Amino acid sequence: MRLLFSPCGIGFGHIGRLIPLAHRLKSRGADVLFSTYGEALKYARKEGFPAIQVPEIELKVKEDGSVDLKRSLTDPGPFLIHHILLKQICAELRVIKRYKPDVVVSDTRASPIIASRLLDVPVITILNQFNIIIPRKKRFLRLSRWADHGSIAVLSKIWASSDKVLIPDFPEPYTLSEGNLNIPERYRRKVEFIGPILPSYPDQLPSKEELREKLNVEEGKKLIFAPISGPSKEKYPFIKILREAFKGFPEEYKIVMSIGEPEKPFLLWNDEKMKVYGWVENRFEYLKACDLIVSRAGHETLMHSICYGKPIILVPTPSHTEQLINAKKAFDLGFALVLEQAKISRETLLKSVEKIINSSFRDKVREINLMAKRFNGMEAALREILAHVE
Numbered sequence: 001m002r003l004l005f006s007p008c009g010i011g012f013g014h015i016g017r018l019i020p021l022a023h024r025l026k027s028r029g030a031d032v033l034f035s036t037y038g039e040a041l042k043y044a045r046k047e048g049f050p051a052i053q054v055p056e057i058e059l060k061v062k063e064d065g066s067v068d069l070k071r072s073l074t075d076p077g078p079f080l081i082h083h084i085l086l087k088q089i090c091a092e093l094r095v096i097k098r099y100k101p102d103v104v105v106s107d108t109r110a111s112p113i114i115a116s117r118l119l120d121v122p123v124i125t126i127l128n129q130f131n132i133i134i135p136r137k138k139r140f141l142r143l144s145r146w147a148d149h150g151s152i153a154v155l156s157k158i159w160a161s162s163d164k165v166l167i168p169d170f171p172e173p174y175t176l177s178e179g180n181l182n183i184p185e186r187y188r189r190k191v192e193f194i195g196p197i198l199p200s201y202p203d204q205l206p207s208k209e210e211l212r213e214k215l216n217v218e219e220g221k222k223l224i225f226a227p228i229s230g231p232s233k234e235k236y237p238f239i240k241i242l243r244e245a246f247k248g249f250p251e252e253y254k255i256v257m258s259i260g261e262p263e264k265p266f267l268l269w270n271d272e273k274m275k276v277y278g279w280v281e282n283r284f285e286y287l288k289a290c291d292l293i294v295s296r297a298g299h300e301t302l303m304h305s306i307c308y309g310k311p312i313i314l315v316p317t318p319s320h321t322e323q324l325i326n327a328k329k330a331f332d333l334g335f336a337l338v339l340e341q342a343k344i345s346r347e348t349l350l351k352s353v354e355k356i357i358n359s360s361f362r363d364k365v366r367e368i369n370l371m372a373k374r375f376n377g378m379e380a381a382l383r384e385i386l387a388h389v390e
Helices: 013-027 038-046 069-074 078-099 110-118 138-149 151-160 185-190 208-214 232-247 283-289 299-307 321-333 346-357 361-372 377-387
Strands: 002-007 031-036 051-053 103-107 123-126 164-167 191-193 222-227 253-258 267-270 274-277 292-295 312-314 336-338
Touching (some): 078 110, 103 110, 123 377, 164 377, 208 283, 232 274, 299 361, 346 361
Parallel strands (some): 002 103, 103 123, 312 336
């Protein structure tokens, strides 16, 4: 059994849900190859998988880490964007011809789907964003119309050309990415909501009390876990702001931050209240041991928050429409508070932390957590992949 995994290479959200699948399939004797770029390429190789680099598509970012929507869609411009996509398709065609996979698994990438269709290879797509949303602000109005009626609108047809589309989210009314999932009726028969794909579930770990002792969290301390990841230009301005805000926190809090650098799995900075790691291998132990999470509004982090029953403070990347939509849904469901990056200070962050700890947020996330226990995205994805292996 030969499997090709082709995730979007921006950040760790896409690769993060394919790596557990790849490990499970490898343990069953599968031969696994990755084709990707960016952070995902480095992470796949760190996890011990062979990985082929393909041409990169990236979001343009401003100095404050916010997404520059106009430059992302106009620089290098529609012609060169299509040229890069064509290069990606050609690269995937070469990989598939040489590797001869039984199944291709794409995570939010169009080119491996197109290449698989051209070569008549089964392809399964995993995604939580069927559409790309551009804000209806005056300065983006022309871009939003182009997105709706131009090249980006074609994406939904490409996703639907897959043999199956798996959405690692919950059905309504708990769909966190619902604002990004405007799925045309004619495509819905191919779509299945499977729940999050996790390498480790809470009931597979020791108790919260045992983990707090293992992680040296003193009795009576409130543990805040801040797993920050994403492209470097987006995350480092945020990390700097967050560290400054945390420095002034009272002694009753202990903060553990991970800055999403897999090649640095060690402690970078330490004082009595805060530890900053380049990467934590035991992320899910911290998720179970903590009292709340502070992070960006990436889909995977929100899924982890629900599955581990933890309330969360979200700081969406400015102008990142997917994260803004995710954050609004999490707030509407009642288990998250949302802060603007530009308004973060010791006072605003501490006020939000105290509000989320001393209110109904924890009860609400536990209620949603009971629903989440009915889903096992890992097993559902495995069944679908194996069903398409001839």
